[in-house]
Amino acid sequence: MEKKEQYHWADETANRVIKEKGNKPSYTVAAGITPSGTVHIGNFREIITVDLVVRALKHKEKKVRFIYSWDDYDRFRKVPGNVPKEFEKHLGMPVSEVPDPWKCHKSYAEHFEKELEQSLHPTGIKPEFIRQNEMYKSCKYSKGLKTMLKNKDEIIMILNKHKNEHLLVDWYPVIIYCSKCKKDFTKILHYDGEYEIEYECECGHKEKIDFRKNGNIKGTWRSEWPMRWAYEKVDFEPGGKDHSTAGGSYDTGKEIVKIYNWTAPTYQLYDFVSIKGKGGKISSSKGDVVTIKDCLEIYEPEVLRFLFAGTRPNTEFSISFDADVIKIYADFDKLERIYFGEEEISKEKLAKQKRIYELSMIDLPKKMPFQPSFRHLSMLVQVHKGNIEKVLEYYQKDDRTKKRAELAWNWIQKYAPEEFRFELQEKVNIPLKEQEKKALRILSKKLRERNYDEETLFEEFYSICQESNIKNTDFFTAAYKVLINKEKGPRLASFILAIGKDKVIKVLETIK
Numbered sequence: 001m002e003k004k005e006q007y008h009w010a011d012e013t014a015n016r017v018i019k020e021k022g023n024k025p026s027y028t029v030a031a032g033i034t035p036s037g038t039v040h041i042g043n044f045r046e047i048i049t050v051d052l053v054v055r056a057l058k059h060k061e062k063k064v065r066f067i068y069s070w071d072d073y074d075r076f077r078k079v080p081g082n083v084p085k086e087f088e089k090h091l092g093m094p095v096s097e098v099p100d101p102w103k104c105h106k107s108y109a110e111h112f113e114k115e116l117e118q119s120l121h122p123t124g125i126k127p128e129f130i131r132q133n134e135m136y137k138s139c140k141y142s143k144g145l146k147t148m149l150k151n152k153d154e155i156i157m158i159l160n161k162h163k164n165e166h167l168l169v170d171w172y173p174v175i176i177y178c179s180k181c182k183k184d185f186t187k188i189l190h191y192d193g194e195y196e197i198e199y200e201c202e203c204g205h206k207e208k209i210d211f212r213k214n215g216n217i218k219g220t221w222r223s224e225w226p227m228r229w230a231y232e233k234v235d236f237e238p239g240g241k242d243h244s245t246a247g248g249s250y251d252t253g254k255e256i257v258k259i260y261n262w263t264a265p266t267y268q269l270y271d272f273v274s275i276k277g278k279g280g281k282i283s284s285s286k287g288d289v290v291t292i293k294d295c296l297e298i299y300e301p302e303v304l305r306f307l308f309a310g311t312r313p314n315t316e317f318s319i320s321f322d323a324d325v326i327k328i329y330a331d332f333d334k335l336e337r338i339y340f341g342e343e344e345i346s347k348e349k350l351a352k353q354k355r356i357y358e359l360s361m362i363d364l365p366k367k368m369p370f371q372p373s374f375r376h377l378s379m380l381v382q383v384h385k386g387n388i389e390k391v392l393e394y395y396q397k398d399d400r401t402k403k404r405a406e407l408a409w410n411w412i413q414k415y416a417p418e419e420f421r422f423e424l425q426e427k428v429n430i431p432l433k434e435q436e437k438k439a440l441r442i443l444s445k446k447l448r449e450r451n452y453d454e455e456t457l458f459e460e461f462y463s464i465c466q467e468s469n470i471k472n473t474d475f476f477t478a479a480y481k482v483l484i485n486k487e488k489g490p491r492l493a494s495f496i497l498a499i500g501k502d503k504v505i506k507v508l509e510t511i512k
């Protein structure tokens with residue numbers, strides 16, 4: 001019996017969108033977040049989940065509009081640890097009105113928005129950004145808000161089904177920012193059933209506004225999310241675990257959206273991303289979160305995409321900064337060889353693996369690119385003390401090698417575990433036993449006499465040990481001590497070749 005081909009989850013999700021939303025020439029997909037602090041790699045999962053579905057829909061020759069909502073008309077509700085405490089005075093204002101604590105952008109919100117937009121650029125993800133503060137302030141949602149307010153009893157009923165503490169009839173699904181103090185410490189006094197609403201603020205200001213002309217009014221989250229689905233005609237949007245629980249905002253949104261004459265988008269839950277092995281080296285000025293930029297300091301954008309493309313969104317996984325980085329690069333390179341037919345894989349797995357590769361790449365190469373090993377580069381950059389030009393003399397000078405060498409150097413400096421780090425010695429500084437000296441002298445002689453590859457050099461070690469009557473382990477330890485003043489190090493044969501035999505001979509010649 002023939003085994004069934006495996007499909008990629010993004011293609012499955014695209015099929016689900018088409019099935020649920022009907023076969024149309026174009027679709028709108030969405031993601032979004034409140035820029036209340038640094039946007040971290042966990043939030044990136046939402047963005048890339050959508051991006052992969054965008055790719056899958058385009059693969060089916062659909063047009064796709066990918067919108068990313070900056071929910072920057074949300075209230076500033078908490079001062080994060082990395083922001084001065086005096087910012088408490090801005091609590092209750094829209095985050096788009098709070099000043100930038102670092103004074104480099106127009107507002108608090110814009111600081112975090114620009115940070116994310118810039119770091120998204122190298123990943124090839126290009127959503128259309130929608131700033132909710134602009135949408136609200138220019139009264140784009142006035143019709144939706146009217147529908148929301150007119151149907152407030154229906155909304156209360158839906159929300160109360162899932163609440164222990166029931167909303168009362170005088171509750172409104174909107175908040176109003178006071179036009180005098182800009183804060184939302186306001187109380188609605190009267191709604192006329194059309195476009196006029198009257199409020200009073202704690203600061204004493206009292207006003208009647210027409211929300212076709214005055215954008216100080218904003219829908220509450222559970223009421224505005226479905227309003228925006230209807231406004232933008234959203235077909236697909238994923239949500240994190242917090243939105244996905246029974247009675248969560250997607251659940252209630254699915255019911256509330258009916259008042260706006262729309263249906264809820266096809267949904268996809270995405271799980272958490274944890275971090276492995278960052279060792280407290282992430283800057284605390286960002287509130288101790290790991291950003292896309294942090295990841296792109298050690299991962300090529302394609303390798304970062306591969307981590308997400310290769311994992312189903314509803315499973316938790318971790319991004320590693322420790323020794324796993326080497327394995328992840330090796331896995332990615334293997335995937336690339338599979339894609340280009342340079343490595344065998346079972347027929348039923350092939351289609352899916354090829355899709356993971358296609359979805360990981362920003363520009364799909366026509367032929368197999370050169371693959372410098374990350375492990376090897378992490379040695380070479382240390383041999384050359386971070387001089388990338390020197391590293392490229394060893395390898396070919398293509399963009400990938402240069403980039404990967406830079407990333408390997410970042411990794412060594414910031415995150416690599418101790419056993420991967422070394423400093424090449426200029427001369428022998430340690431006392432050696434006679435047998436050790438003998439073995440290392442033979443090594444020096446052999447290196448001078450012929451050229452080795454990794455395998456033949458590795459075999460040579462064993463004949464050297466026999467000839468000098470030394471245990472293999474003692475030989476390796478002596479070699480590491482002489483070369484890097486450590487008991488252990490990278491695989492010796494490839495290490496010696498990475499250093500370059502001339503340099504090694506020079507060190508070994510200083511044995512007294």
Ligand SMILES: [Zn+2]
Nearest residue numbers: 100104105111
């Ligand atoms: Zn700034």
Ligand SMILES: [Zn+2]
Nearest residue numbers: 178181201203
């Ligand atoms: Zn006020």
